[in-house]
Amino acid sequence: xxxxxxxxxxxxxxxxxxxxxxxxxxxxxxxxxxxxxxxxxxxxxxxxxxxxxxxxxxxxxxxxxxxxxxxxxxxxxxxxxxxxxxxxxxxxxxxxxxxxxxxxxxxxxxx
Amino acid sequence: xxxxxxxxxxxxxxxxxxxxxxxxxxxxxxxxxxxxxxxxxxxxxxxxxxxxxxxxxxxxxxxxxxxxxxxxxxxxxxxxxxxxxxxxxxxxxxxxxxxxxxxxxxxxxxxxxxx
Numbered sequence: 001x002x003x004x005x006x007x008x009x010x011x012x013x014x015x016x017x018x019x020x021x022x023x024x025x026x027x028x029x030x031x032x033x034x035x036x037x038x039x040x041x042x043x044x045x046x047x048x049x050x051x052x053x054x055x056x057x058x059x060x061x062x063x064x065x066x067x068x069x070x071x072x073x074x075x076x077x078x079x080x081x082x083x084x085x086x087x088x089x090x091x092x093x094x095x096x097x098x099x100x101x102x103x104x105x106x107x108x109x110x111x
Numbered sequence: 112x113x114x115x116x117x118x119x120x121x122x123x124x125x126x127x128x129x130x131x132x133x134x135x136x137x138x139x140x141x142x143x144x145x146x147x148x149x150x151x152x153x154x155x156x157x158x159x160x161x162x163x164x165x166x167x168x169x170x171x172x173x174x175x176x177x178x179x180x181x182x183x184x185x186x187x188x189x190x191x192x193x194x195x196x197x198x199x200x201x202x203x204x205x206x207x208x209x210x211x212x213x214x215x216x217x218x219x220x221x222x223x224x225x226x
Contacts, residue, residue, distance in 0.1 A: 034215075
């Protein structure tokens with residue numbers, strides 16, 4: 001069982017602020033790291049999948065990095081907008097494609 | 112719209128009953144996953160099917176079972192329901208099972224209320 005920790009648990013920022021979250025996971029039995037975005041009353045939406053140490057992925061104002069040796073990933077949002085408000089989940093993928101989701105970082109972007 | 116269809120959206124039933132949740136994956140996806148989200152809990156992986164065969168199991172109770180049919184749709188059967196089974200049940204699908212093929216697309220979920 002993979003133990004996944006995400007921090008902070010919640011975050012309030014002002015529109016235009018840049019922010020970042022952390023996902024920590026055991027580095028053994030690791031195959032890939034997934035990030036999902038989950039808006040209230042909707043279903044989780046895939047953002048990134050990263051597999052290699054040092055991987056960096058970018059999608060618009062959102063980017064992510066991966067360190068498999070020390071077992072962490074960062075998600076960055078540049079110039080936060082109200083529509084970025086959501087819960088951001090990370091999920092390491094272990095053997096057999098099992099995703100173990102963290103409890104997420106809840107982001108609220110205020111005007 | 113993720114392309115994954117779950118029915119019904121809401122289900123209200125009584126303790127001891129049995130229900131079936133249905134999921135149609137995205138066109139072309141062979142792998143289906145079931146998750147449970149209870150109050151104050153994160154997404155908990157229940158079970159995965161790939162092309163009709165069970166591939167991985169999470170903390171799925173013995174009262175719960177699932178299957179994937181030849182047309183690739185899947186059903187999750189929950190029996191002898193208890194109050195604690197009240198939760199949001201998600202289905203997700205992915206293209207395959209290789210690393211990098213496992214981006215999962217989630218349905219809108221079925222909210223089960225056991226009274």
